[in-house]
Amino acid sequence: MLELTNVEVIYSDVILAVKGISLNVPDGKCVTLLGGNGAGKSTTLKAISNVVKTEDGRVTSGTISFGGTRIDNEDPAAVVKGGIIHVMEGRRVLRHLTVEQNLVVGGHMASSLRDVRARLDEIYSRIGRLAALKDRTSGYLSGGEQQLLVIGRAMMAKPKLIMIDEPSLGLAPLMVDEVFALLKSLKAAGVTLLIVEQNTRVALDIADYGYVMENGRIVLEGAASDLRSNEDVREFYLGLN
């Protein structure tokens, strides 16, 4: 279980981006963090992976724990070792490397070359499209293919929890469906998911539970099925009719 309690994040000692939020992601569940631009969603993920410190940000109060161990102010590499992978917004593939080379980079913690091969085979069998593209230079892939690749690269680390920031951003509807079908298959395989999305509909479709952020605070939370059906929520927070 990932647990955030009263977490506050400040950039450059002045910009209060996250104003004391608490949330839980139980093992094996999918939780989504919703809200408009600038609400603080990405900052929350960056606080958990602690890459926020590379942007001159700091968790200034509250606690973050994973599996009962405090991870706030932990080194980002140690957070990864602990089983949390953060797939950042913007599909950051290593553009000059092939698909397979990108995947191998994600498997750097594997114990042997044979283990890397086994992980690659597992990903190719789960994501057939990557198998077909394995020798292609990743910078030339479509946005959707790159999104599948960064998720595949995350899987190479065999994480317990994948945090993913705006996986649907800029993708054609069919590709959004493909990416979320992959996320659903990971959930079915027992991977815990924390998904930041502005595409409320697809996010609430996969999620068990949702939180809505506004201006650095959680303003609403509930079972995904309740958020989907609540009329006020749909209209005022989620922009659905």
Ligand code: ATP
């Ligand atoms: P988006 O979908 O636009 O990324 P978000 O909900 O993920 O929105 P954040 O990116 O977490 O929001 O931003 C929250 C607030 O923190 C915003 O006011 C933003 O301007 C500010 N912020 C984000 N990153 C930085 C940074 N590196 N330095 C200073 N301020 C930042």
